[in-house]
Amino acid sequence: MFGPGLLFVVSGPSGAGKDTLVEALRTRMPRLKYSVSATTRPPRRGEKDGISYFFWTREAFERRVAEGAFLEHREYNGNLYGTPRDFVERTLTDGYDLIMKPEVNGALRIQQAFPDAVLIFILPDKFSHLRERLEARRTETNEEIARRLEIAHAEVQSIRQFDYIVINEERRSEEAVNDLEAIVRAEKFRIHRWGDDSIREVEHS
């Protein structure tokens, strides 16, 4: 009935909570495939190679860039990040829905490659919470936090190019997961997700 799988791109400023939200969403929707990003930044505590990210050296990363192995890649805050092409293309062709969570510029490049992708911007309820969260996770220096906040302000300038905005309120992230789940579920029923053949079949039933 439905065509190829749908691609959901969840993005937003660092500290808006997209990692936690996407993890909770994947627990609820186990059939949703997940595209693991690659990065040259060092793993944070608890992060696992091949699950949180593919942690590659800059040399290995750049070799893969040269081979055309990325759908998109970018330098962000001094590290390289990228979306490996193979898995995404194969998964969507096989008809599975797929979720990924690149940085905002990465999301916009994915949109260029996949105009049908559904882009969801995760926004903190108050911008001041971004600083608190970044400070609380203690994985960045003060300079890095200042830099991330600066980037965050630049990132929201792209918000109009997204399809949905979900607010991740302090202490109500369960609500934001519900919102994400509703979006993923509802998008399947949009008329333009139906192939022309399926609609013609209905019209002639």
Place this chain on the structure above:
Amino acid sequence: MFGPGLLFVVSGPSGAGKDTLVEALRTRMPRLKYSVSATTRPPRRGEKDGISYFFWTREAFERRVAEGAFLEHREYNGNLYGTPRDFVERTLTDGYDLIMKPEVNGALRIQQAFPDAVLIFILPDKFSHLRERLEARRTETNEEIARRLEIAHAEVQSIRQFDYIVINEERRSEEAVNDLEAIVRAEKFRIHRWGDDSIREVEHS
């Protein structure tokens, strides 16, 4: 944060099950307002005036048509049906979300009056089930059932003008209610539902 309320128009062929689905949805989402239609057809068993429909005489109905009291009205299978204007306009202006379930032609006229309305087409999984359901509810004669099936085939020709298609599978109507609920929830987060002011506020935060 959000502008005026959203209007959800649930429609589809007679017998597709939209009455039951909308009733279940309203139980789950009690804050969703409901626009009661008016009709000149006689009440079916269990239907209550002012709740299921406003049951009006043809004379009273036509007087209100002349007064401009309807957003849209139409003759369907020998009876008049219409959507009273006042309640809909007031509810949306006050910022409440509203659901209604007119016949398919009514839905299309509502779309002309409210281009932002979200139109959802309820489709039976198999067209043969329509006949079975119409026969099972024993409220129509055989001629009426034949006529309703003919109308149903005409109605699906308008399916491309809807925003969503939800399949109401036999014995899985709980799933269809989940789908409807997801659509109602997700639509609020679509970027074009955000007022320009709200987005500008985010951009300058």
